[in-house]
Amino acid sequence: MDLADADYRLPVPMKDIPSLGPQKILNGEVHNWYRIVLGYSDHLVGQILDRFDIKPGQKVIDPFCGTGTTLVECMKRGIDCVGVDANPSSCFSAHVKTNWSLKNKRLLELLEEIELKQNLYLRRKVAYKQDPTYKYLEDAGMIRRGWISPEPLRKALAIKSSIVNLATSKPYKNALMLALIAEVITGSSNVKFGPELYCGPAKLDSDVFSGFAKRVQAMAKDLLVVSSIASGKATVIEGDVRECDELFNSHALGPYAAVICSPPYPAEHDYTRNARLELAFLELVKDRRTLRSIKHNMIRSNTKNIYKEDTDSAYVDGHSKINEIAAELDLRIASKTHSFARLYPTVIREYFGGMKRHLLSLKNFLVDGAKCAYVVGDQSCYLQVHIPTAEILSSIAQEIGFKTLEIKQWRSRRSTATSKEIAENILFLQK
Ligand SMILES: C[S@@+](CC[C@H](N)C(=O)[O-])C[C@H]1O[C@@H](n2cnc3c(N)ncnc32)[C@H](O)[C@@H]1O
Structure with a gap:
């Protein structure tokens, strides 16, 4: 999960999610090979799989799979799964963590x-x-x-x-x-x-x-x-999940019974910066051009990956809450001189536009009735304007035919910008 705008050292009890049954393997096996600070817990994935009652024979997708937490948890339960990520170093680790055939x-x-x-x-x-x-x-x-x-x-x-x-x-x-x-x-x-x-x-x-x-x-x-369990099969794909049609047709994947993921939030978090040493050691980035092309494939969630040619905002042109937030930001940046602040309203529009494109392109690959869990946090890091991320994503998803089952708060964090508690939610959707 994305913890930008939060003091991540706070003890963060998992709230509200009922205890839903044990994992098959409880000691973090495989997950600990490599984790990222913004990854979510394997236990949370296990609880969501239980809530959705996903069984072997059904297929799960994590469109923002990071280091493969969802995939490893599905495999442990014998469930086939697919993970996608735009960052090749995340794909590398997800790939290694889902190959259990090594001796x-x-x-x-x-x-x-x-x-x-x-x-x-x-x-x-x-x-x-x-x-x-x-x-x-x-x-x-x-x-x-x-x-x-x-x-x-x-x-x-x-x-x-x-x-x-x-x-x-x-x-x-x-x-x-x-x-x-x-x-x-x-x-x-x-x-x-x-x-x-x-x-x-x-x-x-x-x-x-x-x-x-x-x-x-x-x-x-x-x-x-x-090696002793009948594990599920995992596939990892590098790419941009705003374009699932292109990504999945060539791989003949799906349909999926469930989506479990934590996408980026609209915050000043640069995923490529956190992975720069990994990208360098894996020789996946050798110059500015390769770094830029990775950023270009990502949801626009921070001012460092906004480009002149971006057009995702057009997908949410008429959305009143997004327009209201962007207008408030426009007002507050009027007095600011530093150039990044001027991009805040653009990030908000591009972020939600990109997420709408993602949901639209993924929908075709889900079975009717498929259940989805998007773990997202509210934000207030942009000039303290509150962004109710799950609420807005819920309304966008409804516009394109998803049903919102619930927005469940699973923990709260203290904002470093406002010192107030802000919610981190799981948005439960159904196709
Ligand atoms: C919060 S992290 C997910 C962490 C993951 N749940 C884990 O436990 O490791 C969000 C991920 O979304 C990826 N991402 C951002 N934009 C993307 C896009 N357009 N398509 C696919 N992945 C994207 C980032 O590279 C990052 O790995």
Whole structure:
């Protein structure tokens, strides 16, 4: 879930959702391989699956799948599922987390090989500077700005090269890379999340290999557990869910009995910024152009991904509540000089227009009566104007033929802009 505009350190009890039955596997297996600060809890997904009474044989979609929380939870229950995300690094982690065919013994053998290889790489003092990840981080100024200190970076790149040069198949290399990026982000780099990414005190050195090794060992242990269950099948697709027709026709997917997701909220959260180190390590971003093309595929939820050619706002032209919020923002920005503030009304219109396009294009792939859960938060980060996200999405969904079953508050957060409690809701819809 998107926690922008909130103090994410608040204890956040899950409210109102009745306890609906146990998960099959309770210890966070697989989920912990890699999580993002804006991801939601596997338990919430389990509760929604119970509420919808989804059984094996039915298909679930998470159109904003992030690191695959919904997919992993469906698989644990033997339910087939599809996840889509516009961010290739999220797709990478969702993909790895839903491949349970790897042999745990083989993974541990490879870990031993990496230990030997990385020692050789570490002796070659300058070789790592030729690595595309190093070059990108250097060119983008991220080393200078302290995202990661030179010594941990050198060690992480030695592990990366060792993985790349293993004589093994891609799925094993991918699993090992996921363990490496998880270790880089949470153990060896200087980045912190509050929930926006910032650079904390520099870690001048770090035992990258032992952190990495612990993660691979935990992964191997989880693989042993999940290999014993009759899991569902998961498919991960990279793309823009405002264009489901294009995305799904070619994959011949659906129809879906349920949608479970947490889309971006209209807030100043830049998903690509939070994933910049991952994107660099996976060599998915090598320059500004590739970064921009990823942003371009995303719902317009912040002022850093608004483009001249955007037209999603046309989908919500006549929506009175959106117009009212945009008019209020127009009024409040009149006295502001900083240029980003001038884009606030545009973000609101583009965001809800994009979400309408998404709902319209997804609808054709849902069975009649399909149930949908959209986890979204209200916002007030734009000049303290209150944005009742679930309420507006509900009215948009009704315009295009969905029925609103309920807007359920599942927790509240304290806004950093207003110090007031604001709601985080689950919008339950039915086709
Ligand atoms: C709040 S996160 C979802 C987190 C996920 N539930 C998890 O547990 O990891 C929202 C996701 O929506 C994705 N996204 C934004 N715009 C998108 C679009 N147009 N199409 C597909 N995915 C998009 C972002 O990349 C981000 O991963």
